[in-house]
Amino acid sequence: MRPAATKIISVLDGQLWKQMMVSGAKALELKKHDVDALNVFPVPDGDTGTNMFLTIQSAAKDAEKNNSQSIGEVASAASMGSLMGARGNSGVILSQLLRGIAKGLEGLNTANALQIAQALQSGVDTAYKAVMKPVEGTILTVSKETARAALSIAKNGGTILETLQEAQKQGFKSLAKTPEMLPVLKQAGVVDAGGQGFLIILGGWIGVLTGETLVDTFNEVDSSSKISDAGSTEAKHEFLQIENLDYPYCTEFLVKGTDLRVEQIKHDLLDRGDCLLVVGTPEVVKIHVHVKNPGKILDYAIQWGTLHQVQIHNMLEQNENMAHAMKEDTDKNGEEISKETKDEEQVLKEFGVVAVAMGEGIAEVFMSLGVDEVVYGGQTMNPSTEDLSEAVRKVPAKQVFILPNNGNIIMAARQVKDVVQEQQVHVISSKSIPQGISALLSFNGEGDAETNLKNMERGLKSVRSGEVTYAVRDSQYGELTISDGDILGLVEDVIVTTGKSINEVAKATLDKMEWKTHDLVTIFYGEETKLEDVERLQDWLREENSNIEVEIHPGRQPLYYYIFGVE
Known part of the structure; x- marks a missing residue:
């Protein structure tokens, strides 16, 4: 049931908040690819919109399953859903915004304009605290200005609708300024993707109050489902x-x-x-x-x-x-533990490892090095907090180390600590496959947790990482003029070279990594890379430096022709 467009809504209850979650999710579903396209880098990993959509979708699903009239209870359900479904840094920040909003609405059956505005501010505070090094010019800035405007209108007697509309208006003004705050946005000619996604969701919320909701129920939410x-x-x-x-x-x-x-x-x-x-x-x-x-x-x-x-x-x-x-x-x-449970506890090992891999070959390498569970994911396929939590729970260990192996997965991995209570979870800040492998080789199953954490973090810093992929659009990156379809070479996630030949770009990338001054080059070749190209690259390495050790593995990863590790 939709509120009439002319009706002034003075308070929100649980059912209205549920509709707002659903409408926000649907709004972003329709615009997620537009948000993806705001990626500042022309590489095939523009997934901010998709990650935020999957996160708000999960929030909507859990809200749909809650029939309470209490806005506090429905907001809590949505928050849990977003926590479990959070993907990518943008999705995790969105989940923290919803978490803080739920804190602000906790214990309330209904919320007026001022309480909604205060809850938005609580969301912003929570999101800022969740980010180790907050960067202005992102979704954080946009949400902060949105909450500030909401509080100003609500304190002056504005209705809920007026409060959210003014908040969105100011949010768009803030979004327009993000290129001035982050030079990388200005150079790419885009605004911040996360901020855009947040304002689209807010537009879905407003639609419920104006009677312009896109749908009454979210098309992937089964409201009749009895389980979470x-x-x-x-x-x-x-x-x-x-x-x-x-x-x-x-x-x-x-x-x-x-x-x-x-x-x-x-x-x-x-x-x-x-x-x-x-x-x-x-x-x-x-x-x-x-x-x-x-x-x-x-x-x-x-x-x-x-x-x-x-x-x-x-x-x-x-x-x-x-x-x-x-x-x-x-x-x-309730005091005596059964013998069966004691036996089960005794077979638990002290440490286990979960790793994220973006190709079957890479997954096999991790498994061969002792990883207990591999979660498939990487660029364009960021696993959720729930995916990672399920993997941790499968590991028969008291303490589990997670190797995210991608900078856009680390925040989701850190949220596993909030979900899994029965095991101690440690997250290693590996941002690439080579870093993850190097960290894993520094792991000692006989050592203690603190020593392993130090050694693994030290280990990932001992390797340089590079990738060869392709451009998905025309762009200007620093002094490099890039055309759609060009082959790109990246070192530590920075585009350093471009060209038309996969192997020529691979050689230039390795040179930028100063491979000749190191002892080992590890190469994972992708599912679209021709074996003859791999052999030619190997021959070139041997001709250039016959003393260096070269390891080659069929990573079978999508999107990336090569992944390099130099140490």
Whole structure:
């Protein structure tokens, strides 16, 4: 039910807040690719809009499942959903904004204009605290100016609608100034993507108050679902009621092929299960869904290409085991631990490792080095906090180290600490695959946690990382004039060279990395890289410096022809 456009709404309750979450998600769904296009770098990883959409989508899904009239309770549910679904730095910051808003609305059944404005300010405060080194000219600045305007209008007696409209108006003024705050935005000729995404969501919220909501329910939200996503229980001692598992099989896999249509696959699977996630590229798509019959999903997916990393978990069995374990865990007074539980505790090792990998070959290397669980992801496919949390929970260890191996995944990984309470989680700040491998080689299973943290952080700093990819649009980057389709060489995420030949750019990139002055060059070649090109590059390295050690692995990563590590 939509509020009438002419009706003045003096307070918001839980159901209105739910509609606002849904409308905000739908608004960004329609504009996510426009936000993606604001990427300052012309490389194929412009996914700010997609990451923010998947985050607000998760918030909307959890809000939809909450039928409370209390705005505080619905906001809390949305906050938990955003926490679990957060992807990328922009998604994590958005989840922190929603977390702070939920704090501001905590304990309220309804909220007036001033309380909404104060909640927005609480969101901004929480987001700033969550970022180790806040940068102005980003979503942080835009949300800060938005909240400031909201407080000003609300304190002067403005309605909720007037408050949010003025907040959005000032937010757009702030957004227009972001290129002046960040030179990299000005050079690329774009405004901040995260700030744009936030204002689009805010526009969806306003639409509920004006009667201009895009949809009454979000098209990927199953409001009849009786369970939340796996891993999102409110406390570690709670468990899902067995009879409520309508879709008991958690099914997750990759599809590889050509011309994979992500939106079409997503649409086809909408009504086949719960907790649906479909992300990827035309060559690789990741699918996660809870279903009644995994076979039907696999039969559908195999029509698109080949299946990989298929994982099917019976959540009903897991639930029953958890229930039985909890029942046996204590005696009548809840004091005596059962022998079975003691035995289970004794088999837990002290340390485990979870690593993020962007290709099957890279995943195999991590597994060969002792990683317990590999989460598929990287550029354009950032795993969520929930994905990482599920991987941590699968590791039979008291303490788990996470190797994000991508700068845009680190913040989501750090949020795992807020989700997983039964294990101690340590996040290593690895920003590339070579850094992750170097950190892993510094890990000692017999050492203590503090020493391992120091050694792994020191280890990732001992390697230089480089990549060879392609440009997705014309642009100017420093002194480099880049055309759509050009081959790009990056060192530590900075574009250092460009050209038309993959191997010539690879050589120039390695030279920028000063490879001849080091002892080891590691090369991961991508799924689209020709083997003869790899052999030619290897011959060149040997001709230029026969004393250096060269390791070559079929990384099979998408988007990147080569990933280099020099140490």
